[in-house]
Amino acid sequence: MSQLETAATTPAAQGAELSIPQLIADMGRRARAAAALLTAAAPAAKNEALERAATLFEARREDIRRENAKDLASGRQRGLSDAMLDRLELTDARIQAMATALREVAALPDPVGELSHVRVRPNGLRLGKMRAPIGVVGIIYESRPNVTADAGALCLKSGNAVILRGGSEALHSNKVLAALMAEATGAAGLPQDAIQLVPTTDRAAVGELLRADKFVDIIIPRGGKSLIQRIMDESRIPVIKHLDGNCSVYVDEFADLAMAETILVNSKTHRYGVCNAAETLLVHEAVAGDFLPRAVAALAAKGVEIRGCARTRAIVPQGVVEATEEDWGEEYLAPIIAARIVDSFDDAVAFINHYGSHHTDVIVSKDYGRITAFTRRIDSACVHVNCSSRFSDGGEYGLGAEIGISTDKLHARGPMGLEELTTSKWVALGEGQIR
Amino acid sequence: MSQLETAATTPAAQGAELSIPQLIADMGRRARAAAALLTAAAPAAKNEALERAATLFEARREDIRRENAKDLASGRQRGLSDAMLDRLELTDARIQAMATALREVAALPDPVGELSHVRVRPNGLRLGKMRAPIGVVGIIYESRPNVTADAGALCLKSGNAVILRGGSEALHSNKVLAALMAEATGAAGLPQDAIQLVPTTDRAAVGELLRADKFVDIIIPRGGKSLIQRIMDESRIPVIKHLDGNCSVYVDEFADLAMAETILVNSKTHRYGVCNAAETLLVHEAVAGDFLPRAVAALAAKGVEIRGCARTRAIVPQGVVEATEEDWGEEYLAPIIAARIVDSFDDAVAFINHYGSHHTDVIVSKDYGRITAFTRRIDSACVHVNCSSRFSDGGEYGLGAEIGISTDKLHARGPMGLEELTTSKWVALGEGQIR
Numbered sequence: 001m002s003q004l005e006t007a008a009t010t011p012a013a014q015g016a017e018l019s020i021p022q023l024i025a026d027m028g029r030r031a032r033a034a035a036a037l038l039t040a041a042a043p044a045a046k047n048e049a050l051e052r053a054a055t056l057f058e059a060r061r062e063d064i065r066r067e068n069a070k071d072l073a074s075g076r077q078r079g080l081s082d083a084m085l086d087r088l089e090l091t092d093a094r095i096q097a098m099a100t101a102l103r104e105v106a107a108l109p110d111p112v113g114e115l116s117h118v119r120v121r122p123n124g125l126r127l128g129k130m131r132a133p134i135g136v137v138g139i140i141y142e143s144r145p146n147v148t149a150d151a152g153a154l155c156l157k158s159g160n161a162v163i164l165r166g167g168s169e170a171l172h173s174n175k176v177l178a179a180l181m182a183e184a185t186g187a188a189g190l191p192q193d194a195i196q197l198v199p200t201t202d203r204a205a206v207g208e209l210l211r212a213d214k215f216v217d218i219i220i221p222r223g224g225k226s227l228i229q230r231i232m233d234e235s236r237i238p239v240i241k242h243l244d245g246n247c248s249v250y251v252d253e254f255a256d257l258a259m260a261e262t263i264l265v266n267s268k269t270h271r272y273g274v275c276n277a278a279e280t281l282l283v284h285e286a287v288a289g290d291f292l293p294r295a296v297a298a299l300a301a302k303g304v305e306i307r308g309c310a311r312t313r314a315i316v317p318q319g320v321v322e323a324t325e326e327d328w329g330e331e332y333l334a335p336i337i338a339a340r341i342v343d344s345f346d347d348a349v350a351f352i353n354h355y356g357s358h359h360t361d362v363i364v365s366k367d368y369g370r371i372t373a374f375t376r377r378i379d380s381a382c383v384h385v386n387c388s389s390r391f392s393d394g395g396e397y398g399l400g401a402e403i404g405i406s407t408d409k410l411h412a413r414g415p416m417g418l419e420e421l422t423t424s425k426w427v428a429l430g431e432g433q434i435r
Numbered sequence: 436m437s438q439l440e441t442a443a444t445t446p447a448a449q450g451a452e453l454s455i456p457q458l459i460a461d462m463g464r465r466a467r468a469a470a471a472l473l474t475a476a477a478p479a480a481k482n483e484a485l486e487r488a489a490t491l492f493e494a495r496r497e498d499i500r501r502e503n504a505k506d507l508a509s510g511r512q513r514g515l516s517d518a519m520l521d522r523l524e525l526t527d528a529r530i531q532a533m534a535t536a537l538r539e540v541a542a543l544p545d546p547v548g549e550l551s552h553v554r555v556r557p558n559g560l561r562l563g564k565m566r567a568p569i570g571v572v573g574i575i576y577e578s579r580p581n582v583t584a585d586a587g588a589l590c591l592k593s594g595n596a597v598i599l600r601g602g603s604e605a606l607h608s609n610k611v612l613a614a615l616m617a618e619a620t621g622a623a624g625l626p627q628d629a630i631q632l633v634p635t636t637d638r639a640a641v642g643e644l645l646r647a648d649k650f651v652d653i654i655i656p657r658g659g660k661s662l663i664q665r666i667m668d669e670s671r672i673p674v675i676k677h678l679d680g681n682c683s684v685y686v687d688e689f690a691d692l693a694m695a696e697t698i699l700v701n702s703k704t705h706r707y708g709v710c711n712a713a714e715t716l717l718v719h720e721a722v723a724g725d726f727l728p729r730a731v732a733a734l735a736a737k738g739v740e741i742r743g744c745a746r747t748r749a750i751v752p753q754g755v756v757e758a759t760e761e762d763w764g765e766e767y768l769a770p771i772i773a774a775r776i777v778d779s780f781d782d783a784v785a786f787i788n789h790y791g792s793h794h795t796d797v798i799v800s801k802d803y804g805r806i807t808a809f810t811r812r813i814d815s816a817c818v819h820v821n822c823s824s825r826f827s828d829g830g831e832y833g834l835g836a837e838i839g840i841s842t843d844k845l846h847a848r849g850p851m852g853l854e855e856l857t858t859s860k861w862v863a864l865g866e867g868q869i870r
Contacts, residue, residue, distance in 0.1 A: 036788060040811040113811070119833055125822055127832055130810065134844055217844055238673065238845050259867040266869035353471065375565065375862045376475040376548070387560055387865025396870070397562055397861065398554055409569055409652055409858040410673050411846040423844040426832065427810045430822025432694040434701035435831070 020200070024208040027163055027196050028215025031136040034191035035161040039133050043110040045188050050106035050153055052184035054099040057149070060180060061095050067172040068145070075169050087144050088170055098149040098177075101401065105153040108400040111418045112159045115427075126429040131422045133159030135217040138209055139403075140165045140231060142223035145173035151220075152181045152195045154403050158421035161194045163216065165209060167223075168201035175199060210235040220416075222404055240412055240420075242404040244331040245275030245359035247389045250348045250374075251295075252365035253286035259386060260291060260364040261298050267362060267389040269302045273333045275405060276360050276382075276392045280328065281339040282348050285311075288341045292316050299337060308339040315341075328355040345370055349377045359407055360384060360392040381407060381414035455635070459643040462598055462631050463650025466571040469626035470596040474568050478545040480623050481592055485541035488588070488619035489534040495615060496530050502607040503580070510604050522579050523605055533584040533612075536836065540588040543835040546853045547594045550862075561864040566857045568594030570652040573644055574838075575600045575666060577658035580608040586655075587616045587630045589838050593856035596629045598651065600644060602658075603636035610634060645670040655851075657839055675847055675855075677839040679766040680710030680794035682824045685783045685809075686730075687800035688721035694821065695726060695799040696733050702797060702824040704737045708768045710840060711795050711817075711827045715763065716774040717783050720746075723776045727751050734772060743774040750776075763790040780805055784812045794842055795819060795827040816842060816849035 018026060038046075057064065068090040075085055090098075111131050118128040137160045141147045148164055155162035166174040178197035186192040198205050210219065213236045220240050221231045232239055249267050251260040267278035283291055288311070296306055296316045306312075307327045308320040320339065327338040328351075342348045352361050360382040363374040375383045382392035394402025394415035403421065406412040412420035453461060473481075492499065503525040510520055546566050553563040572595045576582045583599055590597035601609040613632035621627035633640050645654065648671045655675050656666045667674055684702050686695040702713035718726055723746070731741055731751045741747075742762045743755040755774065762773040763786075777783045787796050795817040798809040810818045817827035829837025829850035838856065841847040847855035 036785075036812070036814075039814065040808060121831070121833055125826060132811075132814075135814065238843075240845075256867075262867060262869055270870050350471075371864075373475060375860075376567075377471070378860075379471075379474065379567075379570065380860060382861045382863065384863045385865060387863055387868040388870055390870040391560060391863055391865075391868070392861065396556070397863075398556055408673075410675075413858050414861045423848050425810075425813075425815060426817045426827065426849045428817065428819045428822055428826055428832075429806075430820060430826075432691075432697060433822040433826070434697055435705050435823055435825045 020202055020204045020208050023200070024198070024205060024212055025215070027198070028136070028212045030193035031161040031163055031196060032215055034193040035133065035135045037191050038156075038159045038161060038194055039112075041159060041190055043112075045190055046110070046157055046159070047106040049156060049185040049188035049190055050102045052187050053149075053153070053181045054102040054106075056180045056184050057095055057099040057102070057177075060176075061092060064090055064095055064173070064176050064180075065092075067176040070172040071170050078169070080169065084169070088173070090145060090173060094146065098146050101146070101150055102153050105157050105401050108157065108418060110157065111422050123433050124431065125433050128427055129424045130427045131419070132425050134421060134423050135160060136215055137162045137421065138165070138212075138216040138219045138237065139163070140206060140209070140219065140221045140223070140227070142167040142227060145170045145177060147222060148174045148177040148197065149181065150401060151403055152178065154401055154418060154421060156181075156185065156194055158418045160421060161191075161196075163196050163198065163209065165198040165206060171201055207234055210237060213237045220403060238411075240406050240416065241408050243407040244357050245277070245405075245407075246279050246329060246331045246355070246357040247276060247360045247362070248280040248282055248352050248356055249278045249362045249364065249389065250282040250352065251284060251287060251291055252345065252348075252363060252367065252370050253284040254367035254370060255284075255287060255291075255364040256366060257287065257291050257294070261294055263362065263364055263386070263388050264295055265298050265302065268299060268304055268337050269335070270388070270390050272335055274390070275331075276389050277333070278362070278389050279330060279332050279337060280355070281337055282342050282351060283312075283339070284345065284348070285341050285343055288312070289315055292339070296320060296339075303335050305336045306339050307336065309341060311341040312339045331357065345373070349374065353377075353379050356380065357407060359405070360389045362387070362389050381405065455637055455639045455643050458635070459633070459640060459647055460650070462633070463571070463647045465628035466596040466598055466631060467650055469628040470568065470570045472626050473591075473594045473596060473629055474547075476594060476625055478547075480625055481545070481594070482541040484591060484620040484623035484625055485537045485588055487622050488584075488616045489537040489541075491615045491619050492530055492534040492537070492584070492612075495611075496527060499525055499530055499608070499611050499615075500527075502611040505607040506605050513604070515604065519604070523608070525580060525608060529581065533581050536581070536585055537588050540592050540836050543592065543853060545592065546857050551859075558868050559866065560868050563862055564859045565862045566854070567860050569856060569858050570595060571650055572597045572856065573600070573647075573651040573654045573672065574598070575641060575644070575654065575656045575658070575662070577602040577662060580605045580612060582657060583609045583612040583632065584616065585836060586838055587613065589836055589853060589856060591616075591620065591629055593853045595856060596626075596631075598631050598633065598644065600633040600641060606636055642669060645672060648672050655838060673846075675841050675851065676843050678842040679792050680712070680840075680842075681714045681764060681766045681790070681792040682711060682795045682797070683715040683717055683787050683791055684713045684797045684799065684824065685717040685787065686719060686722060686726055687780065687783075687798060687802065687805050688719040689802035689805060690719075690722060690726075690799040691801060692722065692726050692729070696729055698797065698799055698821070698823050699730055700733050700737065703734060703739055703772050704770070705823065705825050707770055709825070710766075711824050712768070713797070713824050714765060714767050714772060715790070716772055717777050717786060718747075718774070719780065719783070720776050720778055723747070724750055727774070731755060731774075738770050740771045741774050742771065744776060746776040747774045766792065780808070784809065788812075788814050791815065792842060794840070795824045797822070797824050816840065
């Protein structure tokens with residue numbers, strides 16, 4: 001390690017009580033220094049760190065549960081809901097699942113150093129685009145402590161240093177998990193500072209982190225809309241957003257209606273609280289009379305409330321309540337769906353691009369031209385043809401673990417896995433070429 | 436075209452005098468509507484538009500020169516320097532060069548619809564990532580009117596609508612060029628609003644454009660540091676920055692010193708005012724005694740001023756002035772270079788990552804391990820081995836035309852061509868699959 005790098009890893013006031021700006025600057029400097037070493041780390045060393053972390057999670061299960069119990073106790077005292085407490089709890093099974101997830105990330109192909117766009121220029125210069133770590137990633141998240149392990153693992157594997165800022169209700173759990181991961185990273189011969197957790201619940205630390213553009217290259221928020229909105233408003237660092245999924249299923253006039261029913265029911269009812277659940281049903285008017293009665297019956301049998309346009313209600317007066325303008329843009333995350341008849345394929349496309357959230361949209365059709373036009377014209381991260389909206393997921397797409405589903409268009413769009421946690425650099429190999 | 440799209444293309448107050456916010460909102464709505472049509476435009480139609488624009492440039496050369504003469508006259512009146520006036524002037528040769536550039540963009544492969552990451556999942560789902568236009572691109576630039584043609588062409592070819600905001604001194608020239616391109620686009624059956632120019636020199640229009648996050652997906656600034664800084668501070672839209680190039684040439688202890696001299700001289704002196712010119716020379720101490728005297732002599736013969744560290748000056752007392760701390764971070768864009776001896780390879784890497792601008796950095800070495808480590812550890816958009824820094828350029832890399840060289844790490848890094856003006860969407864083709 002060079003003098004410059006050594007200097008960077010020495011904290012200004014180790015052990016002393018730091019102010020929030022000092023704390024974040026110190027963490028940022030350490031993260032930068034760690035990133036400089038991680039960028040050329042051997043894949044085997046990164047995998048060893050992840051394997052060691054998995055083993056530590058298993059070996060120190062009691063420590064993890066003891067720290068988690070502190071969070072649960074203070075959560076009960078603060079009156080967290082049963083659902084919140086359940087999300088917070090680290091059972092033996094969940095600790096085991098975190099260890100397994102770490103081993104799965106270790107088993108994924110290493111993205112760093114991968115070459116693309118390889119070419120030889122007329123002057124003999126050999127060129128290619130090489131995947132490289134981004135540098136320092138800031139992750140701001142709520143609630144579930146397993147994000148600490150998952151996000152830490154994905155960042156380490158992709159060669160990035162990470163600064164984690166979890167929810168205050170999970171501070172003790174997050175601290176012990178991050179500490180074990182840092183310990184494992186050090187034991188594998190990599191910089192411990194590769195994985196750091198902001199060790200305070202002070203909300204000022206979030207603002208400070210969002211201003212630390214000298215130290216942090218990208219912010220990835222995971223949480224509710226208000227958290228993401230705050231981050232977008234305050235951040236001086238590029239943010240990859242994971243916003244809502246107002247996903248549509250469009251049943252074309254050339255659809256197989258039995259397939260359409262199966263896909264609609266699965267897209268809506270497989271899980272309600274997820275961003276890739278269907279929230280809107282669009283039906284071409286040519287098949288509305290045939291399709292809507294069976295679709296409404298199938299959804300109603302699952303306990304789904306249907307909010308329809310006037311024409312939908314004219315066809316199925318029973319069991320369809322009146323939709324308002326708000327319904328077309330709503331992400332219910334609940335057993336509710338908005339239903340609307342469209343005059344044409346073009347109207348379906350325009351409706352989805354206007355009211356949808358550009359996450360995942362489905363067409364059910366047998367017509368080649370319609371399918372081709374839908375995939376080209378729908379402006380969404382995931383465009384699905386004759387299959388459930390529920391497949392838009394890093395695991396289902398075969399990307400391995402994901403850090404979220406980006407609803408942004410730049411840098412990363414859709415499920416965000418290891419590749420999306422990297423940037424690239426052009427590498428030119430010459431033998432003395434000049435211009 | 437659907438009702439929703441038709442509505443969007445009807446300006447609120449066509450012909451009436453619009454306020455700046457109304458003007459930008461109207462342009463934004465038109466751009467969005469154009470983008471919705473462009474996204475599925477046939478490659479042949481886009482190419483026809485570019486060919487027609489090239490022909491129009493040639494046929495209307497007199498119109499272009501007349502409008503350009505207005506800019507030149509008011510530029511002289513406002514006391515623009517001769518260099519500025521020269522940059523502004525559209526000679527017959529330059530108009531011909533713009534037409535040729537349009538035809539070259541037409542001849543490039545169309546990036547839209549290209550598939551990558553193609554796979555078949557165990558359930559039979561066929562998946563791939565499809566390149567798609569970003570949507571609406573905002574380009575804010577200074578001076579040279581040819582940017583109007585180049586940027587407009589690259590955006591159109593990549594399926595994006597573009598809102599151009601050029602420098603006030605080139606308003607008449609930019610207006611006629613943008614109008615001819617819009618005319619050609621309409622004649623090819625594509626929306627005229629695909630290429631729009633902000634038709635006012637009011638600076639408030641820039642601020643309004645930077646806040647138009649509902650209509651504009653990405654801002655690309657081209658110009659001086661103060662312009663880019665203002666845009667970064669004000670923009671609510673993601674910005675791809677094109678900042679300075681403080682590029683280094685590192686001469687390793689295992690360098691071929693004759694090759695090192697050739698590469699150094701070319702990197703520094705081939706052109707001075709460009710972002711990929713070398714601004715810093717680093718020499719490993721083991722070869723400093725051999726290399727520095729010949730390097731200084733070769734640079735001095737070209738009229739380059741050398742600002743060296745104390746050790747450099749000890750070796751070559753004549754002709755090397757004392758460097759200050761500021762010199763290590765300076766982008767001279769002039770016949771000046773900073774020179775420094777480093778103790779080790781690690782120090783060279785740390786120095787470049789600390790003081791450089793992460794644009795283009797060069798190693799000259801015969802050692803395989805050093806070269807490998809340099810390409811991995813240097814955190815720059817372009818890492819060159821044994822060749823001039825001057826090759827970091829879209830044309831030299833074989834990407835065709837470029838819209839700039841991004842010094843950002845996210846979305847696009849290095850020369851930014853057609854591919855970097857696109858995003859992607861996942862397309863899943865199923866036969867009824869559900870979860």
